[in-house]
Amino acid sequence: MTTEISTRLANKAPAEVDQAILSQASQLGVALRAGYKTVFPKGGGSYDMVTGYDVGGSVTQAPAMLRSVQAASTPAETRSIEGWLAELSVLTIPRKGDEMSGEVTLVAYASRLGQYPADIARAALLDHPWKFWPSWVELQDVCDRLNAPRRHMAAALANPAAPEPDPVAPRATHEQTSAILAGAGYTPKRLDEVRRHRMASTDAEMQAADKAPAHHWSETVAPDSPEMEALRKSRDENPLVQEARRMQMAREERQKASA
Structure with a gap:
């Protein structure tokens, strides 16, 4: 051989x-x-x-x-x-x-x-x-x-070298984690909202959440509340809202004239 x-x-x-x-x-x-x-x-x-x-x-x-x-x-x-x-x-x-x-x-x-x-x-x-x-x-x-x-x-x-273990990434500090979340849009206020609305653990809970969507705060306060008055004042002073209202009035006048 x-x-x-x-x-x-x-x-x-x-x-x-x-x-x-x-x-x-x-x-x-x-x-x-x-x-x-x-x-x-x-x-x-x-x-x-x-x-x-x-x-x-x-x-x-x-x-x-x-x-x-x-x-x-x-x-x-x-x-x-x-x-x-x-x-x-x-x-x-x-x-x-x-x-x-x-x-x-x-x-x-x-x-x-x-x-x-x-x-x-x-x-x-x-x-x-x-x-x-x-x-x-x-x-x-x-x-x-x-x-x-x-x-x-x-x-x-x-004498082959033993394979090196996968490197372990260092654990992020609280400050680093907060910066990463903030960069992705998860501000403290938004995180509080997430904590208040826990994730559904069953299909039934998920369907119930879909049937009962959360209401905007303007739908839950009284019409004469300070919050609503501030909202109306802000809208009245908004140039875009003012322009939209003028355009709406002009359309209505044209419609009346052509009637």
Whole structure:
């Protein structure tokens, strides 16, 4: 089974494998959010390197995703790595005084590359544009960069952060509550009216309230009361009321003239 996995991995590019892992995580509801840093190699240029992952979403699926990442980190068989090393030796120029010679060099490189996923070991050897035979430090740098996403995924999934509880809103003070109600039109006078007329608790009470609507205060006081006199005086002095009365008198006079 391990051989089958490593063989399948070796036929894929590292970025393709990483994307497949992220797609599977998305299907399981696990959110893997990567952090990056920009690296500037001595030889020039730059690239973004993964520095870690945050795990969110359905963290209960983190163990299943961890197993998938571990499977995608299966190393290649030694004979496969040795074959890639032999191919690389043909494609590159030996460094002076550092020629690949003997079984010792082959074993040293193969054993170290066997610590990386199969696709990454192959990509580091054969997909990277080597001109000269690489030193192990150079090869390790490429392997670490390619393996950074999977290594950080595994670390994050092994210790997923517990979901944070929903934040509890602070309780509003009496002054804040009063300001909110006043802004919505609930003045102290209106609130007093609401308190005096409690909400119906049954359909019967609601229907009874509909049948007995509240009367305006002008309908409950005596016609000669001070309140009514003040109301009539206010109406008489209202310019709009005065204009409406003049228009009504003019209509009545026209109707009489045409009769």
